[in-house]
Amino acid sequence: MTFHGERELPALIYTGAEAKIYLQEWFGELAIRKHRIPKSYRVPMLDDNIRHLRTSHEATMLREARKLGVSVPTVQHIDQDSSSLIMDYIAGRTLKDELHVVSKSERRARCRALGELLAIMHLGGIVHGDITLSNVISQRGKLFIIDFGLGGFSKESEAMGVDLLLLNRSMRSTHYLFHAELFKSFIEGYSRVVGLTSSAEVVEKMREVERRGRYFERG
Amino acid sequence: MDESGLILSDIRDVYKSEAGSGIHPREAAEHHSEVAAKVLLEALEHANISARDLKGVAIALGPGLGPCLRVGATVARSLSSYLRIPLIPVNHAIGHIEIGNLTTGAKDPLVVLVSGGHTAIAAFSGGRWRIFGETEDITIGNLFDMFAREINLPSPAGPQIEKLTQNASKFIPLPYVVKGNDVSYSGLLTAALAKLRSGERLEDVCYSMQEVSCSMLAEAVERSLAYTGKKEILLTGGVAANRSLKDKLEKVAAIHDAVCYTVKSPFTGDNGAQIAWTGVLALKAGLVVQVENSHVRPRWRLEDVDIPWRT
Numbered sequence: 001m002t003f004h005g006e007r008e009l010p011a012l013i014y015t016g017a018e019a020k021i022y023l024q025e026w027f028g029e030l031a032i033r034k035h036r037i038p039k040s041y042r043v044p045m046l047d048d049n050i051r052h053l054r055t056s057h058e059a060t061m062l063r064e065a066r067k068l069g070v071s072v073p074t075v076q077h078i079d080q081d082s083s084s085l086i087m088d089y090i091a092g093r094t095l096k097d098e099l100h101v102v103s104k105s106e107r108r109a110r111c112r113a114l115g116e117l118l119a120i121m122h123l124g125g126i127v128h129g130d131i132t133l134s135n136v137i138s139q140r141g142k143l144f145i146i147d148f149g150l151g152g153f154s155k156e157s158e159a160m161g162v163d164l165l166l167l168n169r170s171m172r173s174t175h176y177l178f179h180a181e182l183f184k185s186f187i188e189g190y191s192r193v194v195g196l197t198s199s200a201e202v203v204e205k206m207r208e209v210e211r212r213g214r215y216f217e218r219g
Numbered sequence: 220m221d222e223s224g225l226i227l228s229d230i231r232d233v234y235k236s237e238a239g240s241g242i243h244p245r246e247a248a249e250h251h252s253e254v255a256a257k258v259l260l261e262a263l264e265h266a267n268i269s270a271r272d273l274k275g276v277a278i279a280l281g282p283g284l285g286p287c288l289r290v291g292a293t294v295a296r297s298l299s300s301y302l303r304i305p306l307i308p309v310n311h312a313i314g315h316i317e318i319g320n321l322t323t324g325a326k327d328p329l330v331v332l333v334s335g336g337h338t339a340i341a342a343f344s345g346g347r348w349r350i351f352g353e354t355e356d357i358t359i360g361n362l363f364d365m366f367a368r369e370i371n372l373p374s375p376a377g378p379q380i381e382k383l384t385q386n387a388s389k390f391i392p393l394p395y396v397v398k399g400n401d402v403s404y405s406g407l408l409t410a411a412l413a414k415l416r417s418g419e420r421l422e423d424v425c426y427s428m429q430e431v432s433c434s435m436l437a438e439a440v441e442r443s444l445a446y447t448g449k450k451e452i453l454l455t456g457g458v459a460a461n462r463s464l465k466d467k468l469e470k471v472a473a474i475h476d477a478v479c480y481t482v483k484s485p486f487t488g489d490n491g492a493q494i495a496w497t498g499v500l501a502l503k504a505g506l507v508v509q510v511e512n513s514h515v516r517p518r519w520r521l522e523d524v525d526i527p528w529r530t
Contacts (some may be wrong), residue, residue: 017439017445040474041467042434044388050395097243130399134446162355166399173349174446175344209355213264 004030018054018149026076034058035082036149051083054149059085061126061148065188068124070117073135090146092139099133099175099182106141107178108185113143113190118163121145122202127152127159132170137209161205164190166205220495224321227266229485229492230258236373238442241364248286255294262491269412270298275305277498278508281516282336283311288515294512305507307498312337312521314493315482316348319455321496323480328453329444331436331468332521333358334489335375337456338436340400340443341521344530346451349445350522352400359432360458361462363402366428369412370421373489377461380425384463387426391419395431402435429463444475459487504528 004011010024010033017088022033038044059075066072095114099107102214113181114136128135129150137144152159167186172179191199220226234250236242262269278295281288299306315337316330330341330348339358340352357365360375367376393410396403411428415421440452452472454465465481472479486492504527 015445039434039438039470041437041470043430045390045436046392046395049392132399132446138393141355161470162401166401169350173344173351174347176345212356 021160023089024086030089031086032073032089034085034087040074049051052080055080055083055085056183057151058147058149061151062087064124064153065121065126065145065148065151068120068126070121070150071142073144090137090139090144092137092142092144094134095136095138095143096133096170096174098138104178104181107182109184110138110141110143110188111185112192113141114167115191116193117143117145118167118186119190119193122160122163125153125155127154127163129163129166131163131167133167133174134170157205158209159201160202161209164202164206165209220492220499222499224499226492227268228262228264228495229490230262230265231485231490232258233265233488234421236292241368242284244284244286247284248290251287251290255290256416259294259298261436270302271337271486273298273302273304275299275498275502275507276302277307277309277501278312278513279309279314279494279522281311281519283517285463285515285517288517292513292515296513300510305502306510306513307501307506308508308513309494309497309501310519310521310524312339312451312492313348313524313526314490314497315455316341316453316521317497318490318493319453319480319482320488322482322486323453324500325451325453327449328480329447329449329477331440331452331454331459332456333359333436333454333458333461333464334456337521338402338404339521341449342443342449343526346525346527348521348524348526351447351496352402352439355398355401355403357404357408357432359402359404359436360456362408362428362432362459365408366411366425375457377458377474380429381461381463383422384426384429386422388420389423390430391423391427393431395435397435397438397442400439400446402439403434404432404435407431407435409434411429429461433461433464433467436464438470441471441474444471448473450477451479453482454479455482455487457488460484500528 008014010022012020013023019034019036024031024033034053059078062072062075073084073090075087077086088159129148129152135147168183171182173181232254234247256367276295276298278292280508315332316376332339339350341348341350363377363380372379391414394406396406411424431482454468459482
């Protein structure tokens with residue numbers, strides 16, 4: 001029997017919207033198992049399809065992001081029978097939690113660093129598809145990006161704009177007191193990598209997508 | 220509507236578009252101005268009060284079709300000036316949320332607002348309803364209506380489409396697009412119409428389109444629920460009448476130990492009571508607007524509305 005601290009392994013450490021995360025041992029190292037849970041609200045054919053596709057797709061996206069030099073958990077094993085991925089365990093806390101407790105200058109530094117990471121991905125042709133402050137883990141300031149199940153390959157500014165929109169909304173909804181400052185710092189980091197012209201273009205695309213989703217006139 | 224939330228009267232006369240065509244803004248506005256006086260008189264009569272008993276008049280400034288909003292606004296402004304009672308600005312979307320809270324007893328829900336004009340997921344925080352997810356192109360109501368228009372059903376088409384799904388015999392895979400907590404329905408509409416043209420049965424296409432669109436939204440709701448940690452879901456707006464969507468959101472709620480409240484007919488579709496009740500809440504909080512400042516706002520976003528009556 002294996003223990004991690006007081007916990008007997010494997011231990012359920014997080015239940016997300018689409019997956020359960022277990023801490024377990026994998027050849028002597030701590031690892032996590034991300035198990036995509038069947039959803040009773042989808043017809044089985046649709047549900048099986050989605051879970052299988054996203055599991056293998058996430059492994060692919062993690063590998064490609066790593067190639068670009070973005071810190072992500074390493075995939076150790078893909079278990080398609082249970083739609084599970086076994087990945088390295090990253091000790092840390094989500095940026096969502098961390099931004100509430102660190103100093104103003106650290107908040108800005110984290111967001112600039114996140115901007116640089118996302119820009120590196122975008123330059124390399126990868127969009128995340130679900131980038132929120134909960135999908136960034138800070139390990140004493142070093143940022144890891146996780147949860148690539150909705151990611152994709154794209155060089156379109158539209159897809160990049162959607163990433164910015166999702167992140168901006170995530171900041172606005174849970175950190176509305178200093179949302180503007182967070183997003184500004186994020187854009188500083190983002191621009192540093194892609195340049196001011198490209199950055200302005202993606203931000204404009206973000207606004208366009210947002211306007212489109214805004215109240216839709218019938219007729 | 221009285222101060223306690225008792226609905227004294229709820230008289231309606233709804234514009235109906237012809238089969239195979241959408242709502243025509245000018246015709247809808249003409250309809251509104253023709254029936255306005257009659258609806259008003261019937262409402263007073265049914266409530267058994269006189270116009271002199273009114274303490275305020277709530278005005279739906281938006282969002283919505285400009286010509287239609289202006290008819291309602293003109294009536295409301297006249298009443299307010301003539302009776303010398305406050306004019307209370309109300310956002311139509313907030314109306315859907317507040318009538319939902321009033322009639323279901325939801326306290327602090329994750330709101331799923333679904334109609335021809337909205338597909339949005341919102342939760343209250345820091346004085347406003349914050350959007351956690353929404354459609355990136357057409358709304359779920361649009362999806363049903365635009366599909367229906369192609370096959371010559373009148374809008375709103377949800378109920379007819381739902382009826383057709385009962386005779387479906389198989390599920391046809393269609394594009395399932397979730398981006399974060401957002402959904403996108405335009406690809407699904409194109410694909411569903413293509414399936415129909417390629418010879419698939421109408422019933423099967425309707426079933427599959429409904430199944431995929433509602434599952435996408437359910438997933439986006441589940442993500443938002445996990446993110447916000449809310450313990451209530453409030454399904455409101457015209458498409459809240461859809462059984463499949465209600466059923467799926469109840470399953471989402473059950474997974475996360477939450478409760479799903481669904482607004483019931485006749486308060487799913489647009490109604491005057493939702494505007495009146497939001498007006499009562501706003502007036503209690505001292506929110507009024509001068510006639511000269513009461514411009515209609517066809518694209519007034521729900522997240523831009525300050526809500527002083529909630530904490």
